[in-house]
Each structure stands twice: as C-alpha cells, then as structure tokens.
Amino acid sequence: MLSSHLLFVAFLSSGVSAARLYASHYSGTINILNLNGNTLTLVNSTSTGNTLPSWITYDSPGKALYIADEVFYGASSGNLASFSISSDGALKASGKGPTAMGVVATTLYGGADGRSFIANAHYQTSQISTFKLPLTGAQPLQTLKYTMDGPGKIPSRQDAPHPHHVFTDPTGDYLIVPDLGADLIRIKRIDRSSGKLTECGTGKPVPGTGPRHGAFWGSGANTTLFIANELSNSVSGWKVAYPSASTGCLILTLQDTLTPYQGNASAPTGTKVGEIHVKDNFVYTSNRNDKRFSGNDSITQYNIASGGKITWVENTSSYGTYPRSFDINKAGDYIAVGDQTTSNVAVVARDTVTGRLGKMVATLRIGAAGTPENEDGLSAVVWAE
Template identity: 70%
Template sequence: MSEPGPNPSRQDAPHPHHAFVDPTGDFLLVPDLGADFIRINKIDKRSGKLTECGSGKPTPGTGPRHGVFWSPAGASSRVRRTDSTILFVANELANTLSSWNVAYSSGCMSLSLKHSLTPYQGNATAARGTKVGEVKVKGNFVYTTNRNDKKFSGNDSVTQYTIAADGTFTWTDTTSSYGTYPRTFDINKAGDFAAIGDQTTSNVAIVTRDVTTGKLGARVADLRIGATGIPEINDGLSAVVWAE
C-alpha cells in the first residue's frame, strides 16, 4: 500500500483476515481488510505454489473480512459459469454483506460486484461501533455475525439472508447471538443446529435451526469457555467449529 486507506486506524497496512479456496480448488482467495482487495491466487497443484491472479476491488473503506462461495443446488463444483457461482463477502468496516459474480477466463478468476446489504431490515445502517464478522452459507441461506451492535438487550446479533436462484439475496431475520462479540459461527452438517462463538463473553451458544426455512430458533445449550474478555482487546473465545 502506498498510503493508508480511508479508515487509517484500520487500513494502515494490508490486513488479510481469511484464506479459502474456490469450488474448483484452483484458486486461493484472501480478503484484505486493510488494502480493500479480495486477493486472488492461482494454485499450482503440483508444487502448491501461488501466483497472483488479480483481485476483486470493493469500494475504498469497505474492509472485506471473510468470504464463502455459493452455487445453486445441483450445480457442479467444476461448472465455470458466471451465473452459477457467487462469492459472499462480509465487510467489517462498511458493515455490509456483498455478493460477487465469479467468472473464469484466460486461466484466471475474476470478480464483479453484484450488490450489498446491511445486516438489518430495510437496509438500515448499523449502529456505531458495530463490526460485521463471520459469514457462513447453508443451502439457500447466508448468515453474518454482527459484533457490538447490542441489538438484543446488550447482546449482539446474527443475521439470516435468503439467496434467490440468480444469486441475489434479501434480508430475512436478525436474532440474538446470546452474548457479545460473536466472532465465529458454524452450522452442523445436518443443518439443525448452529454454534455461535461469542468472543468477549467467552461463551458458545447452541441454537436450533429450521432446515427448511433456515431460521435460527431457541437457545438449547450454552457453555462458558474460560474467562470473559474485554471489548476491543480480542481476548476471550476466538473460534468454534463442529467436529463431525
């Protein structure tokens, strides 16, 4: 970076937050919150080496954090069509979820921005201090965790969106995270439970999930992991995943 980004306190240097492969296994993507890039790297499957292959370029100040791919039900992971694969990116600084069309040509991948929404009904602006965190997809639903929005009596929230066949998405529901700073979120294989890892309150909340509507329901279990943390210090609980 030749100079800081629009948010100099968070964009003083590149800050890669996530690394994940595309559905074909040929490319490694890295959302860079500091530089406002979604960096694309081609994988040499024999050597494992990476070659830079362009980048997606969000609006400056967006702060892309985590990403996940989605394809329509029944689509092959090897299908390379711009209308069959969508990349969803959670943007920490803009507090939005964005969708990107994916295209493959000339041995590389390219991304074009489709649209973006906030985590709230009517595309309402996030409260000051909110930081969108994790993004997960299950079936035709995509979810974000919303840290420090204090939407539920001091607790933070999780948002569900519904994905249409053409890859567009709409807000569906916002529910409690049952703690503060939900840094991480995971859905079990069967899709009937979700685990919410609340960083600062250092607890894992297990909630029901309707496999048909995708909606998150009641809290059925809650486990404290170690000592509670301090807001903005990034201590407490870091990540949670289902082992199945």
C-alpha cells in the same frame, strides 16, 4: 478422580448419542465440548502451545486440527500448531510451523485431496504464508508480503494491507484472500502439486469497505462469492466468472451489497460484521457489538435467489456478546456461536427448510470472559464432523 480423557472415553462408550465441538480460547487453550440433548459439557481443556490461538481448521478425513497464532506483541513470531485426533476425539500435539505474527485464519488446499498444504492470513504483518503438511517445524513453503502506497480511506484501520481470511473456491484451483486494509479481494492461482501460489487478479470493493471474511455459493457459471465487510458493516455478493483456459484467472464482478439490518439500515456505531457462512440457499453473518437483543449481539440471515442476489430475512440473538466465530453443522439443524467477550459457546436450533434460527438449545462459558475490542475470551468454535 478420573482424568478428563478417561471421562471422555467413558461418556462415548455409554451409548449416549452426542455431538462433539472444539473451541479455542485466547488464554492459550483448545477445548473439547460435548452436546448431549440440551446439555453442553466441557470434556477437556489443554494448552495449544501457541500464544494467542485465533482460528481452528478442522480436517475431518485426516483426523487433524490446526490452530493458528495471532500473537502480535512480545515474541517476534508465533507458531501454527497441529493436533492429531484419536477415535475418541482426544487431541495429541503432532507438529508445529513457525509463523510471522498476526495469523487470524488458515485453510487447507492443494494436492490430490485438497488438504496437502495449509495457508495462513497474517493480519498484523501484511502477508500470507503456506506450509506443506504435515508440519515438521520447517520454515514456510512460501511467503507473500503486501504493501500499500499510502493509507486507505479509513487510516486508523487501513494503514497497511491486512489479510483477514484465506479460503479456496469450489473448484480448489484458486485461493481467495479478503484484505481489509487494502480494500482488495486478492485471488491466487493454486499449483496443486507444488502448493505454490501465484497472483491472479483482484476484486476491488468500494474504498472504505474493509473486506474481512468470505464464503462461496453455487458452482460453475452460477457461482457467487459473498464477502462480509467489517468497515462498512455490509455483505457483498460478487459474481464469479471462470476462465475458459487453464492459465486464465477467476474474475469477480460486484453484484449487490446489503447491510445486516431490515430496510438496509445502517449498523449502530461500534458494530463490526464478523464471520460469514453459507448453508443451502442462505447466508449468515455475525454482528459484533450491535446489542440488539437485551445487550446480546446478533446473527443476520439472508436468502439467496437463483442468480445469487440476496435479500434480508431477520436478525436473531447470538446469545452473548462479540460473536467472533460461528459454525453450522452438516445436517444444518444447529449452529454453534462462539461469543468472544462473554466467552461462551451457544448452540442454537436451525430450521433446515427455511434456514431460520430458533431458540438456544445449550450454552457453556469457557475460560475467562473477555473485554470488548481486546484479543481475549473465546476465539473460535467448530463442529467435529
């Protein structure tokens, strides 16, 4: 029998046009998928080398993949794993970095190319950490730990700071950290040459909002930051003001907030807004456990007006349950939804003009299904472009 790697090479050399995706599973695997027409195929599955792979950062120019470790039990720490990507898409372990527990997101930043360093958001241990790349097994370049004077408005979820995402602004000069536990949007100034981060103000949502993930739209004076709020089940738009001096700080001003449902209706009990992405003049969020489509959960689309204001458009099926992760391809004609609990990747058509999501093109179950509210099942999916 041919190995998965040889099958992959044979597939690509056959002249068939295909799209490639990578998906991680909380069982500890990274999986290579091929989309060919309406067929989604598992090409290879391999161990990530960490305990709870929670997030994939794909470096297209550098032909590399970085996989975070959300481990929060047993071992005292986890590790950030890197893989090099060969011309045929196969993965080879290339490095590690020791991390404190609970990494739920990573991002590349800094350097002349914007990808010389990597930052980690640690939900479990209330910190962010950074590494210089490539990963060599060395200790983090920097660790920034956070504390609170007391629990937040929702003590069961806001007992401590819980950074949940890290990403850069459009200029690459600032790192943004939504902190679900502290109800803050933390802003860090980036020293591009050293990779060092310094505190540079905060955005302050309404108590009990629980900012989880974010994405930018626009540029310069017409820049808006959109934040998916897990605890209030909403999306907020923040106007961005850049400083006139290089030593100044980015300033965020809350502009508007909408729920994921028509008429600004409240989310069903038990729902949790998940990821958020911007494509063209549209914002999308995933809604975990709202069961709006015959037991399946939903994706919400919003339109963005010229000033950054958003309006609700529609909800469509996520074609599974607990859509923890989703990614829109560069062409904008497909969205890949990573449904955590049903542990499937659903590829859905997208209209590049209206932004509307259409029918499911293909779906594939990967690994064992998860259970609601547990760290199991599918954890992340990205297009390899």
